[in-house]
Amino acid sequence: MNRSSLGARLAPLLLVGLLAVSLANVGLLDPQRLGRGVMNIGVFTSAMFPPNLGVLETVALAILETLQIAFVGTVVGAALGLPLALLATQTLFGPWLTGGVRLVLAIVRTIPALLWGIIFVVALGLGPGAGSLGVGLYSLGYLGKLFYEIFEGVDAEVLEAVRSVGCSRVQLARFALLPEAANNLLAQLLFMFEYNVRASSIMGFVGAGGIGYYMLGYIQLLRYDALLTSILVTLVVVIAIDYGSARLRRLYLPETRRLS
Amino acid sequence: MAEPRASGQDGPVSDQGSLAVETRDLWFSFSGGGPVLRGVDLDAARGQVTVVLGASGSGKTTLLKLLKGLLAPQRGSIRVLGRTTSPGGRGIRLDAAVAYIPQNLGLVRNLTVLENTLTGALGRMGALPALLMAFPPEWIKEATGFLERLGIAHKLEEKVYNLSGGERQRVAIARALMQRPQLLLADEFVSQLDPVTTVSIMDSVRETVVTGLTVIMTTHELDVVARYADHVAVLRDGQKVLDLPAAEVNPRLLSQVIKV
Incomplete structure (x- = not known):
């Protein structure tokens, strides 16, 4: 048996071994603990029902704040991300500038939204302002990358034709890149907003506003029926946002309209 | 390379x-x-x-x-x-x-017939008016005149993606002529x-x-x-x-x- 076929036979065994060690280390091979967990889930679930409708008004106001955090965050991310994405587009600028901007976007993207939330809570104090900026910075990192990839996908012949009329880079961006990429930009923006609604709903865990603050409070006070109300309200809002985005896509994106 | x-x-x-x-x-x-x-x-x-x-x-x-x-x-x-x-x-x-019409015309699909024609004048336009799409009325008149001569003035406000091959060809000529x-x-x-x-x-x-x-x-x-x-x-x-x-x-x- 040669070395490569021996390696191929041992690889699955190695994988199973690694999985067993990892499961033991994270405590999932402890039957007593697992049994206790199942019972706890049962208690937790039964304590959630029926949902507490007495907190509906509080939860509704909190979800409204969450939506505002997501909206402001998405707009901030897009407003900052769009110009940075143009500066990172290799069909417009040279490698030094595009490389530098891409590095900044990568660094911003590495930090999770929740961590940005903590940073802004430290900087600005508790509240939805910190959450909005946290979501905004996180969106900037992602939208910046998605946008410059969209710009670089614009048909080279269109760019060549518009550039050859003798226009500047700013004019090229305004009259060729942005209109050609508009549909894809809108699609990514809607996706980011949907994502940000979910991300904003846990911003309250670190004191950065929104429904997460109440969810954490209900968990700590063992008010699971109120927690269920906030989860259900969040679910309804997320479904409504998904539906609304789908309608907007059909309205503004001709490709989607043709396929529907 | x-x-x-x-x-x-x-x-x-x-x-x-x-x-x-x-x-x-x-x-x-x-x-x-x-x-x-x-x-x-x-x-x-x-x-x-x-x-x-x-x-x-x-x-x-x-x-x-x-x-x-x-x-x-x-x-x-x-x-x-x-x-x-x-x-x-x-x-x-x-x-x-020197006006250049590439093989696939290089028109911007999400701009209208008139806007595509006006891009031919970008070489003699400042950055700020271009960003605001503030074309002088005499240029709009000139562009409309070209489109009339080419028999496509009735689709002035139509987006280019809605045009036939022959109509797009006429818009490409009009854009080239706008370069004077x-x-x-x-x-x-x-x-x-x-x-x-x-x-x-x-x-x-x-x-x-x-x-x-x-x-x-x-x-x-x-x-x-x-x-x-x-x-x-x-x-x-x-x-x-x-x-x-x-x-x-x-x-x-x-x-x-x-x-x-």
Whole structure:
């Protein structure tokens, strides 16, 4: 048996071994603990029902704040991300500038939204302002990358034709890149907003506003029926946002309209 | 490695001389490939329609891109409207006096017919008015006039993605005319159109030549030569194999020269 076929036979065994060690280390091979967990889930679930409708008004106001955090965050991310994405587009600028901007976007993207939330809570104090900026910075990192990839996908012949009329880079961006990429930009923006609604709903865990603050409070006070109300309200809002985005896509994106 | 690109131009555009274009011993290859053009000499007289014929891959598109300054030659010289480009020299890419219509037209699909036409004037517009799309009323009148002459003024506000092939061709001509060019370079200009639309489009081009515009167009449609060309050049495998006044050629000779 040669070395490569021996390696191929041992690889699955190695994988199973690694999985067993990892499961033991994270405590999932402890039957007593697992049994206790199942019972706890049962208690937790039964304590959630029926949902507490007495907190509906509080939860509704909190979800409204969450939506505002997501909206402001998405707009901030897009407003900052769009110009940075143009500066990172290799069909417009040279490698030094595009490389530098891409590095900044990568660094911003590495930090999770929740961590940005903590940073802004430290900087600005508790509240939805910190959450909005946290979501905004996180969106900037992602939208910046998605946008410059969209710009670089614009048909080279269109760019060549518009550039050859003798226009500047700013004019090229305004009259060729942005209109050609508009549909894809809108699609990514809607996706980011949907994502940000979910991300904003846990911003309250670190004191950065929104429904997460109440969810954490209900968990700590063992008010699971109120927690269920906030989860259900969040679910309804997320479904409504998904539906609304789908309608907007059909309205503004001709490709989607043709396929529907 | 990217192919060499021209980036500026030596000397001002000149109205002197009877030739709009002169190339001498023009050679070009893309990186890693064999020569696409091999020692091409081409003269195009001012105010005339020069048709460059040749099978696919004969070097027609590359020749036009060199004349526009989108590519720079490796050997030989190019003189366009009195300005010379030499190997390693500066090119004429951003010269609005030379209009270029690429094979697939390079129109911006999400802009309207009027907006696409107005992009032809970007070379003489400042950055801020361009960003705000604040075109002077006289330019809008000029653009509308071109579109009327080309028979597409009734679709002024229509997005380009809704237009037929012939209608798009007319918009591309209007955009080129908005540059107020002295030379129009058109690549495979009517090759994708039906015969009736071809006649209509070529009649419009012929009309503009009366006003002093020089036209160099590539095609593989022999019928176009008989009706519209003043001068004919044939490329085969990157070499010029025929160069005659249109009156001295006939379709049988042309098809023989192209295919041999």
